[in-house]
Amino acid sequence: MKNTLIIIAGPTGVGKTEISLELAERTGGEIISCDSMQIYEGMDIGSAKADEEERRRVVHHMIDVVTPFDPFTVSDYKEAAEKAIDEILSRGKVPIMVGGTGLYIDAVIKDLSFTEGGNDQKYREAIEVLARTEGNEEVHRMLASVDPEAAEKIHPNNLKRVIRALEVQHVTGKPFSSFKDTGRLNPKYDVHYFYLNKNRKDLYEGIDRRVEIMMDMGLLDEIRRLKASGLDESYVSMKGIGYKEMLSYLDGECSLEEAKDLVKQRSRNYAKRQLTWFRHNEYATELSKDQYSDEEILIILEKYANGWYETR
Structure with missing residues (x-):
């Protein structure tokens, strides 16, 4: 079997x-x-x-x-x-x-x-603080500036996913949208x-x-x-x-x-x-x-x- x-x-x-x-x-x-x-x-x-x-x-x-x-x-x-x-x-x-x-x-x-995107906890925590002080829209604008394709697909209120997309781009230098679900x-x-x-x-x-x-x-x-x-x-x-x-x-x-x-x-x-x-x-x-x-x-x-x- x-x-x-x-x-x-x-x-x-x-x-x-x-x-x-x-x-x-x-x-x-x-x-x-x-x-x-x-x-x-x-x-x-x-x-x-x-x-x-x-x-x-x-x-x-x-x-x-x-x-x-x-x-x-x-x-x-x-x-x-x-x-x-x-x-x-x-x-x-x-x-x-x-x-x-x-x-x-x-x-x-x-x-x-x-899942190969890697992790940077300090960076992630910094973006979480920014979201609390400046709001979800500001963090989403950050994503749009580096990865407009991902920003278009991820709603600003899906903060966890927005932060993950920024983290992947930060760690790998590649846009999150390039790590595709086949x-x-x-x-x-x-x-x-x-x-x-x-x-x-x-x-x-x-x-x-x-x-x-x-x-x-x-x-x-x-x-x-x-x-x-x-x-x-x-x-x-x-x-x-x-x-x-x-x-x-x-x-x-x-x-x-x-x-x-x-x-x-x-x-x-x-x-x-x-x-x-x-x-x-x-x-x-x-x-x-x-x-x-x-x-x-x-x-x-x-x-x-x-x-x-x-x-x-």
């Missing part, structure tokens, strides 16, 4: 965890998290990280990779995730990527040359990419319940501990949904109910953006929970994991 790579993506709260655990147990697989928050040590509840029991059931990778103080790029994820995938395959196991960070998935499965799949793997979905009402209600469960599990205490360690809103790790809103509450900027409502609202908005990403990905196939039961979804995924499918 070729180097099979199964991907179970989908919006936050859609129910990826239990399906991925069951699939891994049935196929002898191991899970690679593709979640931009689960990489951080100590950020467990707000990121819905696999708990001890789930990690005993199935081996997990790409969890607790760095501390919340450390920078971590898409390029870093690609390098570490591919190393984990290759190691799993070398042992005759099935790697199963699970999560909702679409850019992390694409970095692994697609031929993305922009659209080709990574030839190392036989990729089978699926994303879960369900009707909007059920998805949003599930997200709201999930926020309440996280609060009951001690999300606020987790964030108090992180804050006491010296983390604040200036760190990328603390900008994740759930963390930044509760940090605002702890800083006296809003009430607890207002913070919870914001977490729910922003989580629903994020889920909507995630679904848009997956729908627009030519390699991703939807598996709707309105159309299939969890067992039927597992049977479909199991066929691909075991190679019991017709060659496309």
